[in-house]
Amino acid sequence: ILTLDRDERKMSLGIKQLSQDPWTDITSKYPVGSKHTGIVRNFTNFGIFVELEEGIDGLVYISDLSWTKKIKHPSEFVNVGDKLDVVVLELDVEGRKLSLGHKQTTENPWDKHEAAYGVGTVHSGTIAEIVDKGATVDFGDDVVAFIPARHLEKEDGKKLKKGESAEFKVIEFNKEFKRVVASHTAIFREEEEKNVKAVESASSNNAPASTLGDNNDILAELKAKMEKGEK
Structure with missing residues (x-):
């Protein structure tokens, strides 16, 4: 019994109050940085809700699903009911909010890419697509480099076309934005x-x-x- 009004002959009851509030010891059960396995319960356009236990849900933003894949909607990555490994990123006890991440359960491959594809390194590749203001080359390891138009010029003065293979020198590397810019002309x-x-x-x-x-x-x-x- 939660409230009792004798004059109106009314009372309000509660069921959840029969068990302990799961948020009572939330900081000890789900501290920031801890890893857990939850169940995908719902999608939104910006992420997914993962249930860690009954009464405890956390949000995984779409940007925290994968280090390398560009995901437009969570349904491209998981299904409702799937189990998902997550890491607690933020915990707001007063607001009863949990911010979770999935990609943080694995090592960031761009930490290794920084050494392998740093500025000055040379790689072989094939022009994959001609895009606005340049072209793209797939170096493998989920690394797609952008080649500005003026850096597509070959030694004979002509420009590389789609499907042509050549060597490219990395002239810009940005781990935060996962951006690699390379040049054939620099070779x-x-x-x-x-x-x-x-x-x-x-x-x-x-x-x-x-x-x-x-x-x-x-x-x-x-x-x-x-x-x-x-x-």
Whole structure:
């Protein structure tokens, strides 16, 4: 019996009060960072509700389902009734809210990608798609790199097309946004810069006048080629 009104001859009753409130010892049972297995109970457009026990539900935002997959709706990832491993990310006792994450139960692969696909590393790949302002290349390991249009240029002045394979140099890596930007043009442009430095070094030595003239011609030709490519 919760309330009793003798004048109105009314009373209100409760069933849940017969058992202990599961939120009473929530901080000891589900501390932040702890891992648990729950059951998927419901979907929303922004995540899923997972029941850890009767009376204790937590929300897994769609961004916390996978490290690598781009999920538009939770139904693409799990079904209602499925068991799901989760980690407690946040706990609001007063608001009776639990924030859970599924991807946090596994290691972030982008921690390893940072070393394997860091700036300056070179990889072989095939142009997968031509997109707005550039193209994409699948390097494997769920790493898809973006190639800006001007970095698709080949040594002959033409641009790489869909299906063409080549080497690419990573020029930007962002683990937080899972973004890799690479360049094919940088591969041969770097070689041209080395050739220019080699010719300049040779020209600075006490070389015969005829050799010096030849070197200057080569240097001028290389610089003109590089300037044309940059434009």
